[in-house]
Amino acid sequence: MGSNPACPTIEGDPISVRDSPILPSVFRVSPAEGHSRVRWRLFLSTALGSYLVTANISTMNVAFPGLEASFAEATRGTLTWVLNSYTIAFAALLIPAGRLADRFGRRELFWAGLAIFGGSSVLVGAAPNLAIVISARTLQGVGAALVTPSSLGLLLADTPSSLRTTTVAKWGAITALGVATGPSVGALIIDATSWRWAFLLLPAACFAAYGCGRGHLPDTKVNKQSPFPDGWGAFLLAAAMALLAFSIVQIRPWGLLSLGVQTSFALGLLIFFGVISRSRGHVAPAIPLKLFKIRTFVWANVATLIQSFSLSASLLVNILWLTEGWRYSIATAGLATTASPLLVALLAPVAGRYGSYLGIRRFAIPGSLAWGVGNLLYVVLITEHPAWLSVYLPISLLVGVGVATTFPLVTAAAVIDVGPSDYAVAGAILQVARQFGATIGVASLISLVGESAELNAYKAAWLVVAISGGVSAIALIFVGDTRR
Numbered sequence: 162m163g164s165n166p167a168c169p170t171i172e173g174d175p176i177s178v179r180d181s182p183i184l185p186s187v188f189r190v191s192p193a194e195g196h197s198r199v200r201w202r203l204f205l206s207t208a209l210g211s212y213l214v215t216a217n218i219s220t221m222n223v224a225f226p227g228l229e230a231s232f233a234e235a236t237r238g239t240l241t242w243v244l245n246s247y248t249i250a251f252a253a254l255l256i257p258a259g260r261l262a263d264r265f266g267r268r269e270l271f272w273a274g275l276a277i278f279g280g281s282s283v284l285v286g287a288a289p290n291l292a293i294v295i296s297a298r299t300l301q302g303v304g305a306a307l308v309t310p311s312s313l314g315l316l317l318a319d320t321p322s323s324l325r326t327t328t329v330a331k332w333g334a335i336t337a338l339g340v341a342t343g344p345s346v347g348a349l350i351i352d353a354t355s356w357r358w359a360f361l362l363l364p365a366a367c368f369a370a371y372g373c374g375r376g377h378l379p380d381t382k383v384n385k386q387s388p389f390p391d392g393w394g395a396f397l398l399a400a401a402m403a404l405l406a407f408s409i410v411q412i413r414p415w416g417l418l419s420l421g422v423q424t425s426f427a428l429g430l431l432i433f434f435g436v437i438s439r440s441r442g443h444v445a446p447a448i449p450l451k452l453f454k455i456r457t458f459v460w461a462n463v464a465t466l467i468q469s470f471s472l473s474a475s476l477l478v479n480i481l482w483l484t485e486g487w488r489y490s491i492a493t494a495g496l497a498t499t500a501s502p503l504l505v506a507l508l509a510p511v512a513g514r515y516g517s518y519l520g521i522r523r524f525a526i527p528g529s530l531a532w533g534v535g536n537l538l539y540v541v542l543i544t545e546h547p548a549w550l551s552v553y554l555p556i557s558l559l560v561g562v563g564v565a566t567t568f569p570l571v572t573a574a575a576v577i578d579v580g581p582s583d584y585a586v587a588g589a590i591l592q593v594a595r596q597f598g599a600t601i602g603v604a605s606l607i608s609l610v611g612e613s614a615e616l617n618a619y620k621a622a623w624l625v626v627a628i629s630g631g632v633s634a635i636a637l638i639f640v641g642d643t644r645r
Contacts, residue, residue: 199377203319206374207312208335210275213366214305215336218247219343219502220359222477223495226484227356232291238410239291241607244477245406245600246295250302251309252596253399253447256589257390259310260445264387267311267318268378272371274307279367286361310589319379341502344480348495387445394447397436402600404429409604413611448593449586452579457640458587461575462594464636468529468571469598471629472564474606475536478622479557485614487547497549501561508565516570521577522641525570526634532563533630539623545616563630574640 221244228240262270281300288294316332347359408425415421440446452458476498483494516524538556572591579587606622 200319202373202377203379204316204331206370206378207271207316208332209366209370209373210271210308210312211332211336212339213278213363213370214308215339216343216346217301217305217339217363219340219476220347221247222480223344223348223491223498224351224356224359225477225480226491227351228294231356232294235291236414237607237610237612238413238604241406241410241603242295243291243298244603245403246299247302247305248596248600248603249399249402249406250299251305252402252593252600253395254303254306255309255592255596256447256449256586257392257395257445258306259586259589260387260390261307262311262314264385264389266380267314268380270307271311271315271374271378274304274309274311275367275370276304277301278304278308279364282360282363282367286357286359309592315378338506341499341506344476344495344502345499346495348492352490352492352495390445391439391443391447394436394439394443397432397439398447401429401433401436402597404432406600406604409601409608413608449583449590452583452587452590455578457574457578458576460636460639460641461571462591464525464529464571464633464640465568465575465591466594466598467629467633467636468567469595470602470605471536471626471633472532472560472602473595473599474602475622475626477603478606478610478619481610482543482619483553486545486616486619487549489547497553498557500554501557501564504558504561505565505568508562509569512566513569513573516566516573521570521574522637524566525574525640526637528563528566528570529630529634529637530563531630532560532567533627533634535560535563535627536623536630537627540620540627543616543620543623567633571637574637 225240225244228243229235229237232240258270258274278301281297281304284297285294285301288297313332350359350362404425408422408429411419411422411425436447437450440448440450479498480494483489483497484491489497512524512528535556538559542552542556572588575591576584576587606625609622609625610618
């Protein structure tokens with residue numbers, strides 16, 4: 162670490178003026194107070210990095226109409242790759258990134274992730290054509306994958322065991338806040354300028370995360386003997402996800418029974434099963450299979466995939482309906498969709514606390530049914546006449562209650578029977594399921610909506626989401642009793 166010009170040095174060691182013995186004690190900082198400040202800056206740095214990753218996903222939904230205007234020659238299905246390229250790269254590299262962090266150091270991976278994320282954000286904002294936008298978004302996904310496992314690992318490395326539960330809860334709240342505030346903050350920026358500035362401003366936030374953590378992130382222990390992750394497995398996993406998403410997107414233009422759609426889908430499945438087969442014999446596989454022997458873990462991942470399939474895509478569908486069906490501005494649409502995720506951020510910790518005590522199924526199954534019924538009400542009550550206060554807001558709050566009592570508890574269910582040494586891997590696999598579900602969901606619902614602004618097309622998408630709520634509830638039945 163370089164010397165600080167504000168700190169005089171003795172034999173090369175920086176000494177704060179405020180710690181100098183020649184000053185009165187009122188100006189000095191006690192060791193405990195100094196360590197508390199270091200820990201606070203560490204929290205700000207890692208939480209801000211995680212906030213950027215999640216906020217970027219939800220901001221993309223409100224940027225989508227602007228992308229359509231900028232690249233009018235591209236179909237809506239083609240534009241979904243601006244979203245899917247990010248989630249595919251993020252999902253495929255999340256587990257390898259965790260292994261690389263163990264081998265080369267979490268701090269180094271965190272800095273690298275912030276640098277890649279910030280640099281690629283500039284490329285997205287300045288991109289002259291859609292191909293560069295999609296390529297830069299893929300790089301953003303790489304950066305997000307490096308940031309995510311490193312940030313929480315760094316935070317826990319310097320947190321006493323007595324404070325870890327509280328610290329993780331605060332870190333999770335900041336992460337959830339990214340989902341909640343992404344649409345509104347992004348919409349205000351986009352409405353005042355353009356969709357490009359929603360990305361061009363991100364490097365400043367990355368630099369703020371770096372500034373908070375510089376000199377304060379712990380130098381975590383590295384394991385040079387740790388095996389390198391299966392790079393080819395990660396690449397093949399990304400290819401499988403891309404082919405499956407591509408086959409779904411092309412159903413509308415090519416037809417369900419077309420050779421191109423069927424070939425892409427079959428090839429995607431073949432590659433995916435090849436990754437599973439490869440993971441059985443690899444020392445650091447792209448998909449650690451040993452955890453899939455645990456029933457709660459398996460069914461929690463199934464429920465997560467179903468939930469992400471429907472709810473992640475429905476956020477985009479709702480923005481498109483508000484801007485095209487009800488003719489809201491981007492700023493108005495972003496603010497109109499903020500109430501539900503804010504409610505989720507407020508209720509999720511409460512649901513997590515009581516759900517863990519009373520049993521996850523008692524909350525998560527009714528929660529799945531609640532957001533299913535909410536989306537069914539969209540089908541029944543939404544008309545072509547704008548009615549945000551009397552119709553959209555109450556329904557979105559019902560959906561928010563359902564999400565708050567489902568998502569955090571399913572996450573808890575995924576690790577409840579997992580050993581402490583596998584917590585990080587289990588969490589990474591759950592994120593893979595979440596991103597995989599979101600990728601397929603965006604492809605499917607946008608394929609249903611197509612280029613249409615007609616209400617019936619959106620009702621078809623909401624109906625799929627409503628049905629998936631019931632399917633998710635059925636999957637959660639098999640999670641079993643978790644009151645322990």
